[in-house]
Amino acid sequence: MKPVKLSDNVFFLQINHFNRRLFDSLIPLPEGTSYNSYLVKGAAKTALIDSVDPEKREVLFDFLKDVATLDYLVANHAEQDHSGSIPFVLEKYPMAKVVTNPKCKEFLMSHLHIPAEKFIEVKDGGTLDLGGKTLQFIYTPWVHWPETMVTWLKEDRILFSCDFFGSHLASGAVFSEENIVHDPMKRYYAEIMMPFRASILGNLEKIKGLDLAMIAPSHGPVHKNVDFVKNLYQNWAGGPTENNVLVAYVSMHGSTFVLVNRLVSRLQEFGIAVEKLNLEQIDEGRVAMAMVDATTIVIGTPTVLMGPHPKAVYGAYLANLLKPKAKYVSVIGSFGWGGKALETIAAMIPNLKAEVLKPVMVKGLPTAADLAQIDELAALIAEKHKVLLGLK
Numbered sequence: 001m002k003p004v005k006l007s008d009n010v011f012f013l014q015i016n017h018f019n020r021r022l023f024d025s026l027i028p029l030p031e032g033t034s035y036n037s038y039l040v041k042g043a044a045k046t047a048l049i050d051s052v053d054p055e056k057r058e059v060l061f062d063f064l065k066d067v068a069t070l071d072y073l074v075a076n077h078a079e080q081d082h083s084g085s086i087p088f089v090l091e092k093y094p095m096a097k098v099v100t101n102p103k104c105k106e107f108l109m110s111h112l113h114i115p116a117e118k119f120i121e122v123k124d125g126g127t128l129d130l131g132g133k134t135l136q137f138i139y140t141p142w143v144h145w146p147e148t149m150v151t152w153l154k155e156d157r158i159l160f161s162c163d164f165f166g167s168h169l170a171s172g173a174v175f176s177e178e179n180i181v182h183d184p185m186k187r188y189y190a191e192i193m194m195p196f197r198a199s200i201l202g203n204l205e206k207i208k209g210l211d212l213a214m215i216a217p218s219h220g221p222v223h224k225n226v227d228f229v230k231n232l233y234q235n236w237a238g239g240p241t242e243n244n245v246l247v248a249y250v251s252m253h254g255s256t257f258v259l260v261n262r263l264v265s266r267l268q269e270f271g272i273a274v275e276k277l278n279l280e281q282i283d284e285g286r287v288a289m290a291m292v293d294a295t296t297i298v299i300g301t302p303t304v305l306m307g308p309h310p311k312a313v314y315g316a317y318l319a320n321l322l323k324p325k326a327k328y329v330s331v332i333g334s335f336g337w338g339g340k341a342l343e344t345i346a347a348m349i350p351n352l353k354a355e356v357l358k359p360v361m362v363k364g365l366p367t368a369a370d371l372a373q374i375d376e377l378a379a380l381i382a383e384k385h386k387v388l389l390g391l392k
């Protein structure tokens with residue numbers, strides 16, 4: 001494998017994992033992923049920025065086969081998909097030092113047992129001169145771990161951003177295309193960045209003054225259209241919600257399904273876009289993506305024994321974990337003889353700073369009166385959206 005030249009003496013080591021289908025044993029990867037390293041050669045020193053998932057280290061070493069000396073290995077983030085090969089890189093280049101911040105050093109020492117003497121600690125804003133190539137380290141905490149940072153190559157105006165602006169997208173393309181990268185970026189943002197919106201906005205502000213030629217993340221292709229990707233993040237993290245409702249549901253014998261269909265139909269009549277997702281075979285990424293812009297989230301659940309369906313519980317747990325911007329939430333569903341499905345779901349979502357709208361729980365197959373309650377809920381959601389979003 002030959003590294004791809006991004007600019008003079010700056011190379012892209014794109015390590016695709018086309019057939020990986022799950023990340024963190026949780027997140028579906030419909031388009032695979034990549035772990036990118038970057039090689040920066042100065043007149044005096046050579047640095048590798050981020051390593052790769054250890055499963056793909058042989059590909060990294062193939063890229064590095066003509067690199068005789070490595071002086072520095074910059075670790076922007078301690079998670080193992082970028083750090084897991086560091087011990088192997090240090091075996092190959094025993095003189096190399098790991099350059100990172102104190103928090104990341106602590107994590108790498110505990111997660112990978114890298115000895116303390118292998119590190120050079122850098123401060124926020126600190127620089128490292130490679131000889132005509134200056135790396136500057138900018139702390140960007142909580143995108144999406146506390147130790148995350150980015151590395152700015154001043155002379156070439158490239159920002160090595162690690163997870164920040166990344167996409168789970170295995171691709172032969174070096175540079176991103178807006179229509180192709182949008183959904184994998186959104187999926188990536190939704191799954192791991194969304195809970196840290198305030199930090200993301202702070203970090204966007206922190207890098208605002210950089211005159212970026214490229215953003216080079218450690219997942220997915222390199223971005224030349226830097227305004228496009230920065231604006232996406234700005235909007236997802238800080239922009240208003242849209243006239244959307246996420247209806248995430250599960251149904252056992254069809255009663256909840258009748259309620260869901262009625263609600264979706266009524267909402268659509270009000271001109272509201274609805275993402276209706278069945279939690280029976282959940283794609284967590286799709287659910288998370290729908291939460292990015294939704295103004296309202298409705299969870300539909302039948303009653304199993306005395307509580308909500310476990311798959312609806314999972315959906316509620318996910319929503320609580322991801323802390324989306326939604327302003328309104330509701331629960332609809334059904335029961336056979338009793339139970340506390342509604343109360344259980346409602347108690348599971350304290351992180352959602354959302355107003356709870358008129359839940360509807362019905363006994364058995366919905367009656368005309370039950371459906372009238374759903375119509376009222378739809379009308380209430382439409383009214384709330386109209387006022388909040390300033391719709392005509």
Ligand code: FEO
Nearest residue numbers: 077079081082163
């Ligand atoms: Fe791509 Fe947080 O690791």
